[in-house]
Amino acid sequence: MRILILGGDGYLGWPTALHLSAAGHDVAVADNFARRGYDFEMGVDSLVPIEALQTRVAVWRELTGKPVAAYIGDLCDADFTAHMVADFAPDAIVHYAEQRAAPYSMVDRKHAVYTQTNNVVGTLNVLYAIAEINPDIHLVKLGTMGEYGTPNIDIEEGWLQIDHNGRTDRVLYPKRPGSFYHLSKVHDSHNIEFACRIWGIRATDLNQGVVYGQQTDETAADDRLATRYDYDAVFGTVLNRFVVQSVIGVPLTVYGNGGQTRGLIDIRDTVRCIQLACENPADRGEFRVFNQLTQTMSVLQIAETVAAASSEQVPIERLDNPRVEQEEHYYNVVYTGLADLGLEAHLLSDTLIDSLLSITKRYAHRVRPEAMLPTIQWRRTSSVISN
Amino acid sequence: MRILILGGDGYLGWPTALHLSAAGHDVAVADNFARRGYDFEMGVDSLVPIEALQTRVAVWRELTGKPVAAYIGDLCDADFTAHMVADFAPDAIVHYAEQRAAPYSMVDRKHAVYTQTNNVVGTLNVLYAIAEINPDIHLVKLGTMGEYGTPNIDIEEGWLQIDHNGRTDRVLYPKRPGSFYHLSKVHDSHNIEFACRIWGIRATDLNQGVVYGQQTDETAADDRLATRYDYDAVFGTVLNRFVVQSVIGVPLTVYGNGGQTRGLIDIRDTVRCIQLACENPADRGEFRVFNQLTQTMSVLQIAETVAAASSEQVPIERLDNPRVEQEEHYYNVVYTGLADLGLEAHLLSDTLIDSLLSITKRYAHRVRPEAMLPTIQWRRTSSVISN
Numbered sequence: 001m002r003i004l005i006l007g008g009d010g011y012l013g014w015p016t017a018l019h020l021s022a023a024g025h026d027v028a029v030a031d032n033f034a035r036r037g038y039d040f041e042m043g044v045d046s047l048v049p050i051e052a053l054q055t056r057v058a059v060w061r062e063l064t065g066k067p068v069a070a071y072i073g074d075l076c077d078a079d080f081t082a083h084m085v086a087d088f089a090p091d092a093i094v095h096y097a098e099q100r101a102a103p104y105s106m107v108d109r110k111h112a113v114y115t116q117t118n119n120v121v122g123t124l125n126v127l128y129a130i131a132e133i134n135p136d137i138h139l140v141k142l143g144t145m146g147e148y149g150t151p152n153i154d155i156e157e158g159w160l161q162i163d164h165n166g167r168t169d170r171v172l173y174p175k176r177p178g179s180f181y182h183l184s185k186v187h188d189s190h191n192i193e194f195a196c197r198i199w200g201i202r203a204t205d206l207n208q209g210v211v212y213g214q215q216t217d218e219t220a221a222d223d224r225l226a227t228r229y230d231y232d233a234v235f236g237t238v239l240n241r242f243v244v245q246s247v248i249g250v251p252l253t254v255y256g257n258g259g260q261t262r263g264l265i266d267i268r269d270t271v272r273c274i275q276l277a278c279e280n281p282a283d284r285g286e287f288r289v290f291n292q293l294t295q296t297m298s299v300l301q302i303a304e305t306v307a308a309a310s311s312e313q314v315p316i317e318r319l320d321n322p323r324v325e326q327e328e329h330y331y332n333v334v335y336t337g338l339a340d341l342g343l344e345a346h347l348l349s350d351t352l353i354d355s356l357l358s359i360t361k362r363y364a365h366r367v368r369p370e371a372m373l374p375t376i377q378w379r380r381t382s383s384v385i386s387n
Numbered sequence: 388m389r390i391l392i393l394g395g396d397g398y399l400g401w402p403t404a405l406h407l408s409a410a411g412h413d414v415a416v417a418d419n420f421a422r423r424g425y426d427f428e429m430g431v432d433s434l435v436p437i438e439a440l441q442t443r444v445a446v447w448r449e450l451t452g453k454p455v456a457a458y459i460g461d462l463c464d465a466d467f468t469a470h471m472v473a474d475f476a477p478d479a480i481v482h483y484a485e486q487r488a489a490p491y492s493m494v495d496r497k498h499a500v501y502t503q504t505n506n507v508v509g510t511l512n513v514l515y516a517i518a519e520i521n522p523d524i525h526l527v528k529l530g531t532m533g534e535y536g537t538p539n540i541d542i543e544e545g546w547l548q549i550d551h552n553g554r555t556d557r558v559l560y561p562k563r564p565g566s567f568y569h570l571s572k573v574h575d576s577h578n579i580e581f582a583c584r585i586w587g588i589r590a591t592d593l594n595q596g597v598v599y600g601q602q603t604d605e606t607a608a609d610d611r612l613a614t615r616y617d618y619d620a621v622f623g624t625v626l627n628r629f630v631v632q633s634v635i636g637v638p639l640t641v642y643g644n645g646g647q648t649r650g651l652i653d654i655r656d657t658v659r660c661i662q663l664a665c666e667n668p669a670d671r672g673e674f675r676v677f678n679q680l681t682q683t684m685s686v687l688q689i690a691e692t693v694a695a696a697s698s699e700q701v702p703i704e705r706l707d708n709p710r711v712e713q714e715e716h717y718y719n720v721v722y723t724g725l726a727d728l729g730l731e732a733h734l735l736s737d738t739l740i741d742s743l744l745s746i747t748k749r750y751a752h753r754v755r756p757e758a759m760l761p762t763i764q765w766r767r768t769s770s771v772i773s774n
Contacts, residue, residue, distance in 0.1 A: 116511065131768050151556045152555065153549060153554045153556045160561070164549075167539055175577075183578055193563075
């Protein structure tokens with residue numbers, strides 16, 4: 001298949017591109033390097049050094065003989081998006097190209113507006129490109145489990161059968177997202193479902209849990225193929241951040257009482273999920289939703305697991321929760337769709353944490369501990385009049 | 388109370404401003420005249436001539452002695468929005484200032500992106516202005532019944548109690564909107580509910596039905612206070628358009644079989660609903676939703692009612708439906724919230740249609756019949772690569 005990866009320079013986009021290329025697909029990546037720009041803005045950096053996209057692509061070709069085309073541009077530029085889709089003529093488009101950090105979207109008004117505009121307009125442009133160029137293209141869109149929030153009922157895969165006053169309907173699962181970022185993904189899902197309905201396009205929306213890990217078989221083949229490893233309070237995912245804290249010997253910082261339960265997934269399973277979704281496309285007109293996680297754990301359990309795997313004695317410290325969220329809640333998620341397509345999950349194990357610990361130790365000299373303390377508050381805005 | 392009407396130059400914003408002013412409130416209006424600009428773009432015009440906003444305000448002051456302050460600017464300009472809110476210091480903000488036509492949002496990619504960006508960013512800027520300047524301000528936001536679509540279950544007022552697998556929760560009512568415009572309002576509702584949750588602001592979301600009528604007690608006092616009367620296929624609401632068709636003696640055009648059922652409301656009830664919502668604010672942190680309609684009718688029933696009230700013999704013509712929507716469906720809507728606050732509904736009557744017929748006859752020489760034929764198709768986009 002011909003598969004175009006939007007956001008193909010990012011933490012997951014790049015490993016996904018290599019995994020699909022290794023699996024024999026014709027792959028292209030697109031990126032505007034917004035993610036690298038956020039590092040400059042926030043004064044942080046990937047713990048593991050990453051190469052320029054052009055270098056990455058050249059190394060992959062050198063090692064495997066497989067070309068990966070690179071389109072440099074912004075999805076919010078409709079010309080760029082349409083011409084890329086017409087030029088590469090993909091069978092599937094995997095869409096990671098969104099601002100993906102909840103804290104970043106909560107910095108202030110500008111960051112909230114940027115996040116929603118960037119994500120929603122980029123996705124609208126992709127939907128129009130598909131509808132106008134080839135409605136048969138399968139859109140595989142990355143969503144997040146954070147769109148659901150923490151309802152007091154079971155979380156189904158995107159749709160919910162409702163019985164109400166003696167009548168029934170199947171509706172989009174009602175969501176209660178926890179940041180302007182998570183909201184942007186909810187907006188996307190509504191827009192995509194509508195595009196499926198009116199234009200008959202095919203889409204898979206993947207509500208992904210918190211991803212951990214830094215290596216896949218393909219990125220591990222050469223240091224120059226490494227993907228990002230974010231550990232800061234804005235872009236770092238929680239397990240990765242705990243591992244870094246344990247290595248540099250600072251307390252693992254849990255927000256509030258740590259009872260917040262989250263879905264988790266190993267980075268090696270993420271790339272496999274994308275492959276399964278692409279190779280088993282949704283039907284024409286179908287808005288298909290999978291919950292992309294392999295287990296659930298509370299944040300405190302994650303911290304305890306990392307602490308137990310560490311050779312040092314690592315304390316766990318509770319910080320005032322900067323977010324507005326439930327710290328004790330029901331959480332029962334259905335995630336059978338990808339397993340039915342053949343996903344065999346890597347569950348969180350000491351082996352994985354050992355491998356993350358060893359990567360972290362190698363680059364421990366690059367850690368900036370202050371970057372791990374949360375500074376962005378959900379409850380208050382940053383200024384009286386923000387511009 | 389001090390009440391700021393965003394979109395105060397529009398079809399409903401202007402009559403609302405006068406109604407609240409007449410009721411003794413201190414009123415200001417804000418507008419960027421986008422609605423007047425759409426007329427130029429589409430080559431259409433209000434059937435009833437309307438004065439410049441500055442003239443309207445001066446006439447109202449001349450007749451009543453009551454001042455209405457006017458802020459000229461764009462809500463997407465965050466500086467303008469924040470400075471206006473700080474300057475006027477309202478107790479309530481009534482927010483009509485959105486692109487409000489489903490067909491306009493479906494013209495092409497640009498119009499879809501414009502509609503969603505304009506509506507969502509404008510509302511985000513209003514939310515931030517409230518949170519940063521005075522979180523006690525009550526936001527009264529205009530939504531639409533079209534956000535719900537036509538579910539096979541009863542439509543509740545914004546929230547739904549769900550029983551699922553033996554557990555229960557109260558969730559935002561799951562919506563299935565029918566255009567990129569309707570989607571923009573769904574996005575708004577999610578953003579506003581989140582702002583209530585994290586900042587403790589108070590908001591009322593009014594999901595309004597199709598409005599008919601052209602006069603309120605206040606606008607009828609002087610020709611120069613008249614509000615818009617749109618009859619074209621893009622901005623005209625269905626009953627108003629049927630009345631114009633009946634007066635100029637062309638068939639009333641029903642899309643598809645006309646079984647689409649819609650909520651309706653008289654313009655005099657709209658302004659009263661806004662007054663009731665403002666004078667009975669939501670609680671701090673509450674996202675309150677009312678369905679703002681007073682009766683439901685199918686499009687065919689509306690056509691038959693107009694045809695019966697007309698002195699001439701008026702045929703009803705079925706057109707291929709340019710929209711993607713169900714033409715036969717269950718439709719049972721709860722709308723008790725505003726009645727509980729004291730709304731006494733004007734139901735659609737021959738008297739109302741008589742009054743609309745007489746206004747229409749007065750301005751019949753201004754009708755452009757071709758403007759009533761639908762040209763915007765939901766199913767196809769307008770070009771191979773739209774820019």
